[in-house]
Amino acid sequence: MHAHNPYLPELATVQEVIGETHNICTLRVVLNDPEKMKNFQFTPGQVGQLSIFGVGESTFVINSPPTRMDYLQFSVMRVGEVTQRIHLLNAGDQIGVRAPLGNGFPFEEMKGKDILFVGGGIGMAPLRTLLLFMLDNRQDYGDITVIYGARSPHDLCYSYEFDQWRSGGANLVLTVDTEHPGWKERVGFVPTVLKEEAPSAHNRVAIVCGPPIMIKFVLFGLKELGFEDDQIISTLEKRMKCGVGICGRCNMGSTYVCLDGPVFTYSELREMVPEL
Amino acid sequence: MSGKVFIPQDKLASALERLNEKVPVWVPVSQGADRWGIDFKPFRAGMVPVMDRQSTALPKEVIFPQVQTLMTFEYVKAPEDPGRVQLKLEEPPEAGNALVFGARPCDVRGFFTFDRVFTEGPFVDNQYKDRREKTLFAVLLCREADEACFCSSVGSGPADTAGGDLWITPVEGGYVVEGLSERGGSYVQLLGDPATEEQAAAASRSQEEVSRQKVGSLDPSGVVQGQKDRFEDKDFWRSMVNQCLGCGVCTYVCPTCYCFNITDEMRHSRGERMRSWDSCMFAVYTQEASGHNPRPTKLERYRNRVGHKFSYFPEKYDGMIACCGCGRCIRSCPVSIDIRKVVENLKERSHACA
Amino acid sequence: MSLLSERLGWIVFEAETKRLHELVKAVLPELDGIVGWEQGFDALHATPVFVNREEDVHRLMWSPLCVHNLSGYLVKTPPFLPRDEGRKVGICVKGCDSRSLVALEQEKFLGRDRLHIFGIPCEGTVDWRRVMKKIPLRGVSSVRREGPELKVEDSRGVHSLPWEESLARRCLRCAHPNPLVHDVLVRDPVEPRIKKDEAYGLVEEMDQKSLEERLAFWSAELDRCIRCYACRNACPLCVCQDRCIVETRDPKWLTQKMGISEKFMFHMIHSLHLAGRCTECGECERVCPMEIPVTLMKEKLNQITREILGYEAGIDSQLVPPLLTFNPGEHEL
Ligand SMILES: Cc1cc2nc3c(=O)[nH]c(=O)nc-3n(C[C@H](O)[C@H](O)[C@H](O)COP(=O)(O)OP(=O)(O)OC[C@H]3O[C@@H](n4cnc5c(N)ncnc54)[C@H](O)[C@@H]3O)c2cc1C
Ligand code: SF4
Ligand code: SF4
Ligand code: SF4
Ligand code: FES
Numbered sequence: 014m015h016a017h018n019p020y021l022p023e024l025a026t027v028q029e030v031i032g033e034t035h036n037i038c039t040l041r042v043v044l045n046d047p048e049k050m051k052n053f054q055f056t057p058g059q060v061g062q063l064s065i066f067g068v069g070e071s072t073f074v075i076n077s078p079p080t081r082m083d084y085l086q087f088s089v090m091r092v093g094e095v096t097q098r099i100h101l102l103n104a105g106d107q108i109g110v111r112a113p114l115g116n117g118f119p120f121e122e123m124k125g126k127d128i129l130f131v132g133g134g135i136g137m138a139p140l141r142t143l144l145l146f147m148l149d150n151r152q153d154y155g156d157i158t159v160i161y162g163a164r165s166p167h168d169l170c171y172s173y174e175f176d177q178w179r180s181g182g183a184n185l186v187l188t189v190d191t192e193h194p195g196w197k198e199r200v201g202f203v204p205t206v207l208k209e210e211a212p213s214a215h216n217r218v219a220i221v222c223g224p225p226i227m228i229k230f231v232l233f234g235l236k237e238l239g240f241e242d243d244q245i246i247s248t249l250e251k252r253m254k255c256g257v258g259i260c261g262r263c264n265m266g267s268t269y270v271c272l273d274g275p276v277f278t279y280s281e282l283r284e285m286v287p288e289l
Numbered sequence: 290m291s292g293k294v295f296i297p298q299d300k301l302a303s304a305l306e307r308l309n310e311k312v313p314v315w316v317p318v319s320q321g322a323d324r325w326g327i328d329f330k331p332f333r334a335g336m337v338p339v340m341d342r343q344s345t346a347l348p349k350e351v352i353f354p355q356v357q358t359l360m361t362f363e364y365v366k367a368p369e370d371p372g373r374v375q376l377k378l379e380e381p382p383e384a385g386n387a388l389v390f391g392a393r394p395c396d397v398r399g400f401f402t403f404d405r406v407f408t409e410g411p412f413v414d415n416q417y418k419d420r421r422e423k424t425l426f427a428v429l430l431c432r433e434a435d436e437a438c439f440c441s442s443v444g445s446g447p448a449d450t451a452g453g454d455l456w457i458t459p460v461e462g463g464y465v466v467e468g469l470s471e472r473g474g475s476y477v478q479l480l481g482d483p484a485t486e487e488q489a490a491a492a493s494r495s496q497e498e499v500s501r502q503k504v505g506s507l508d509p510s511g512v513v514q515g516q517k518d519r520f521e522d523k524d525f526w527r528s529m530v531n532q533c534l535g536c537g538v539c540t541y542v543c544p545t546c547y548c549f550n551i552t553d554e555m556r557h558s559r560g561e562r563m564r565s566w567d568s569c570m571f572a573v574y575t576q577e578a579s580g581h582n583p584r585p586t587k588l589e590r591y592r593n594r595v596g597h598k599f600s601y602f603p604e605k606y607d608g609m610i611a612c613c614g615c616g617r618c619i620r621s622c623p624v625s626i627d628i629r630k631v632v633e634n635l636k637e638r639s640h641a642c643a
Numbered sequence: 644m645s646l647l648s649e650r651l652g653w654i655v656f657e658a659e660t661k662r663l664h665e666l667v668k669a670v671l672p673e674l675d676g677i678v679g680w681e682q683g684f685d686a687l688h689a690t691p692v693f694v695n696r697e698e699d700v701h702r703l704m705w706s707p708l709c710v711h712n713l714s715g716y717l718v719k720t721p722p723f724l725p726r727d728e729g730r731k732v733g734i735c736v737k738g739c740d741s742r743s744l745v746a747l748e749q750e751k752f753l754g755r756d757r758l759h760i761f762g763i764p765c766e767g768t769v770d771w772r773r774v775m776k777k778i779p780l781r782g783v784s785s786v787r788r789e790g791p792e793l794k795v796e797d798s799r800g801v802h803s804l805p806w807e808e809s810l811a812r813r814c815l816r817c818a819h820p821n822p823l824v825h826d827v828l829v830r831d832p833v834e835p836r837i838k839k840d841e842a843y844g845l846v847e848e849m850d851q852k853s854l855e856e857r858l859a860f861w862s863a864e865l866d867r868c869i870r871c872y873a874c875r876n877a878c879p880l881c882v883c884q885d886r887c888i889v890e891t892r893d894p895k896w897l898t899q900k901m902g903i904s905e906k907f908m909f910h911m912i913h914s915l916h917l918a919g920r921c922t923e924c925g926e927c928e929r930v931c932p933m934e935i936p937v938t939l940m941k942e943k944l945n946q947i948t949r950e951i952l953g954y955e956a957g958i959d960s961q962l963v964p965p966l967l968t969f970n971p972g973e974h975e976l
Contacts, residue, residue, distance in 0.1 A: 320933065320934055321934070324772075324934045325773070325776040325934065326933065328867065328933075345932055346867075346932075346933065356899060356900055356901045433781065528693075531691075531693045531723075532692070532693070534715075535719075536873035536877070537869075537871035537873070538871045538930075538932050541932075550899060554900070563899060586720070586721055619684055623877055623929070624690055624691055625683035625684055625688040627683070627684040627690075630684075
C-alpha cells in the first residue's frame with residue numbers, strides 16, 4: 014500500500030495462472046517493486062484489491078500463507094465484470110494490487126488448540142491461507158481436520174495439493190454432493206459429513222466459509238456438536254469499493270467489513286446488525 | 290487578526306472581485322431568474338451572490354467534488370520489449386486554495402463528519418485532506434432558519450462559527466465581516482472599509498440575538514438504543530418510509546453524506562479511476578455480483594441512512610452525530626420525508642420498550 | 644408530529660377532506676389499504692400516506708398542496724397492490740394523476756379492477772418553490788386560498804399572492820383537471836383552465852429559438868443536474884427502475900462523469916422512452932431539486948406524437964400506445 018494514497022495500487026505482474034474449475038482460476042502475483050515484495054507482511058485472512066485498470070477493482074483473499082512469500086496467490090470465481098477480465102489474464106500481464114486489507118484470522122489465539130476447517134466451493138480460498146500457515150507451524154496446533162466439499166469433483170479447488178495437505182498433517186475429508194465415476198472420497202453435503210465426522214468441540218476452533226446455505230446448516234451442526242459462538246469463525250462478503258473504511262459501502266451497522274473484518278467470530282456477528 | 294470591516298450591499302460584488310484575485314472564491318448564486326434555489330459556484334465578475342436563503346446544492350462540492358479523479362493510468366509498450374505491455378499510473382495534481390463565501394454554519398459543520406472518516410485513519414484520504422486544508426470558509430450568521438432546520442438540536446446553531454475563517458454578519462445596508470482564523474483574518478482588510486462603531490455594534494447585537502436562538506426541538510439522545518430495539522420492526526420502518534422514491538436527493542444535498550463509488554473509464558489505452566458521489570438510497574448500492582442484496586428494499590436502505598447518521602456514526606466516533614441539522618433532506622425530498630420524525634419515533638418506541 | 648400539526652394551520656380544503664374521510668370509511672373494510680396525502684412537515688408541504696386502519700383515516704387530506712402523483716406506488720417496487728385477486732387498493736388521484744392510471748392500464752401494468760379510485764377534481768396545485776421565490780417566507784404557520792388569492796402567514800405576518808402565480812407550471816397548462824377514471828368523485832368537477840391545443844405554448848416558444856439558443860438553454864439547465872434520478876424515480880411510467888441505462892454496466896451507456904454530454908444522454912433516453920407514453924403529470928419537473936424544466940422535453944415529444952399520430956397517452960384505456968404497436972405496412976417508420 015502507498016502510505017500517502019490508500020487508493021493507489023502497487024503494480025504487479027501475474028506470474029502464473031492456474032485453472033481450478035470451470036469458473037475459478039488462481040493467480041500467482043508478484044509486486045513489481047522487489048523491495049516491497051520482500052517486505053510485504055500480512056496475516057492469514059487478510060485480503061487484497063486486484064485492479065484491472067479500465068475495468069475496476071475487486072476484493073479477494075490472499076490465499077497463500079505469509080510463510081510462503083514467493084508470490085501472493087488469489088483464487089477468483091468468475092461472476093461479473095472484473096472477475097471476467099481476471100480470467101483472461103496470462104502470465105506476464107500487469108495488474109494492480111492493494112494489500113493487505115482487513116483484519117485476518119486470530120491465529121495466535123488458536124495456538125495449542127484443535128482446529129476444524131469447513132469449506133465449500135470457493136470458500137476454501139480463505140481457509141487455505143490459514144491451513145497452510147498452520148501446516149508450516151504444525152507444532153503450534155493440535156488436530157487439524159478439514160472438511161471440504163463441492164458440487165462435483167471438478168468443482169474442488171486445489172485438488173493438486175490435497176496430498177501435500179495430508180502429508181503435512183491435516184485430516185482432510187473431501188466430499189461431493191453426488192456420486193461420480195472414479196470418486197473415492199465421501200459423497201454428501203458438507204453439513205451431513207460434518208455430522209458423520211463429529212469432531213469434538215472440546216478445545217477446538219471451527220473456521221467456516223462457503224455459500225450462505227451451507228454456512229447456515231453447518232452452524233446448526235456445530236451447535237449440536239457443542240461449539241459455542243466464540244469457537245466459530247467465519248468470513249463475510251460485502252460489496253466493497255475503497256477497502257479502507259472510507260467510502261461507506263460495506264457497513265453492517267457501525268462495523269465496516271473492510272476494516273473490522275472480513276473475519277468475525279459468531280459471537281461478534283450476533284452483536285452486529287443482522288444485515289447479511 | 291484584524292478588526293471588522295463593512296461591505297455595503299452594492300459593493301459586495303467588487304469586494305468579492307478583489308478577494309477572488311487573491312484566492313478563488315465560491316459564492317451562492319441563483320439557479321436562474323425565476324428559480325428559488327441557489328447553488329455555490331466559482332465567482333466570476335458580475336455575479337451577484339444570494340445571501341438571503343440557504344442553498345439547495347452544497348459547497349460540499351468544493352472539497353469533495355461530485356466526481357474526482359483518483360489516478361490516471363496508461364497501458365504502454367515496454368521500451369525494451371514492445372511485445373510486453375506495461376502500466377503507468379499517475380496521481381492527480383494537488384488542489385489549489387479556495388474560499389467559500391457565505392457558507393452557513395451547517396454547510397461548514399458537515400465537514401466535521403467528513404474529517405473523522407477521511408483524515409483520522411487508519412487510512413488517510415490525502416486528496417480530501419489536501420483540499421480541506423486549503424479551503425477557507427467565510428461563515429454567514431444565519432438568520433433564515435425555517436421549519437425544516439434543526440441545527441441547534443445536533444450541536445450547532447445559527448451563530449455557530451466552528452470551522453469558519455471569516456464571519457459575515459448581515460446588518461442594515463450590508464455586511465460586517467471579521468476574521469475568525471489567522472488565515473481568514475488576513476483577507477479582512479481587503480473586503481471593505483473599517484466598520485463604524487455603529488455598524489460593529491449592530492453586528493454584535495445581531496450575533497448575540499441569533500446565538501440565543503434555538504433552531505429545532507429534536508432531542509437525538511436515546512436513538513442509538515432505539516435503532517437497536519426497532520431494527521427488525523419492519524412495520525415501523527415501513528410506516529416511516531413507505532412513500533420514499535429511492536432517489537438520491539436526500540443524500541446528494543446532505544452536507545454530511547460522503548459515501549462514494551469508484552469506477553474506471555478508459556479510451557484506447559488511457560483512462561482514469563474516479564470516485565463519484567453515490568447514494569445508499571440507490572437499489573444497486575449494496576447489490577453483490579451474485580445478485581444478492583443485503584438491503585433489498587427502501588426500508589432497509591432508509592434504515593441504514595438514519596442509522597448511519599444517528600446511531601452507527603456516534604457509536605464509531607465518540608457520540609458524534611453525522612447530521613448537522615440543515616434540513617436539506619427534508620426540504621428537497623420530493624415526498625417530504627422528515628428525518629426528524631423517524632428519529633423522534635425511534636426514541637419514543639425505545640422508551641416504550643424500556 | 645402531533646406537536647407540529649397543533650402548532651400550524653393547514654391549507655386544508657375542509658369540505659373536500661371531510662367528504663374524502665366519509666368516502667374512505669365507507670369502503671375501507673373492503674380494501675387492502677389506500678394511498679392518499681397527509682400534512683407534511685410544514686404548512687407548505689403534504690406527504691403521501693398509506694392508510695389501512697380506520698383510526699388513521701383522519702390523517703388523509705385534500706388541498707392544493709397534495710402535489711404528488713401517487714400512481715407510481717402501484718407499479719414501483721415494492722408495488723402497493725391488493726394481496727389477492729378479488730381485492731382492491733384505494734388511491735386518491737387528481738385529474739393528471741388519473742391519466743397515469745389509464746396509461747398504466749393501457750400498457751398492462753395495472754388492472755382497473757384492482758383499484759378503488761377516489762377522484763378529486765383539481766383547481767391546480769401549489770408550487771412551494773414558486774411561492775417562496777415570490778415571498779421569502781420564514782416559519783410558515785398557515786396557508787389558505789381566499790378567492791383569487793393565496794394567503795400565507797409566517798412569522799412576519801400575512802402575505803398574499805395571486806392564486807395563478809402560486810401554481811405549478813403543469814397546472815397552468817392542464818386540460819384534464821377532472822379525473823378520467825374514478826369510482827367516486829370527492830367533489831364536483833371543475834372547469835378546465837385551458838384546452839389541450841393551448842398546452843404547448845412553451846414548446847412553441849422554444850421552437851422559435853435558433854438551434855444555438857436552444858442548445859445554450861438546455862446546456863445551462865442540464866449543467867445543474869446532479870444526476871440524483873428523482874425525475875426518473877418519480878415518474879409512474881418509468882418502469883425499468885433498477886435496470887435503467889444509468890445502472891446497467893453491460894452494455895455501458897453512461898459513465899459517472901458529470902459532463903454535459905452524460906446528462907444529455909440520460910435525459911434524451913429518459914424522454915425518448917416516454918415519447919407517446921408520458922401523460923404530462925409533471926412529476927419529473929416537480930421533484931427535481933435543481934428546478935430543471937425536464938417535463939418540457941417530454942412535452943415536445945408528445946406534441947410531435949399528437950401531430951404525427953394524433954395520439955395522446957392516458958386518455959382512453961382501450962387504445963394501444965402507438966410506440967407499442969408495430970405494423971409492417973406502416974410508412975415512414
Ligand atoms: C472480503 C472479501 C473477500 C473475497 N474473497 C474472494 C476470493 O477469494 N475469491 C473470489 O472469487 N471472490 C472473493 N470475494 C468476492 C468478490 O470480491 C466478488 O465476487 C467480486 O468483487 C465480483 O466482482 P466482479 O467485478 O466480477 O462483479 P461485478 O458485479 O461485475 O462488479 C464488479 C465491480 O464493477 C463495478 N460495478 C459493477 N456494477 C456496478 C454498478 N452498478 N455501479 C457501479 N459500479 C459497478 C464495481 O467496481 C464493482 O466492484 C470476496 C469478497 C469479499 C468482500
Ligand atoms: S430524497 Fe426522499 S424520496 Fe428520495 S431517497 Fe431520500 S427520502 Fe427517499
Ligand atoms: S441528514 Fe438531512 S438535516 Fe441532517 S445534515 Fe443531512 S441533509 Fe441536513
Ligand atoms: S431530478 Fe433534476 S437533478 Fe435529479 S437527475 Fe433529474 S433532472 Fe437531474
Ligand atoms: S469498502 Fe469502503 S468503507 Fe468498506
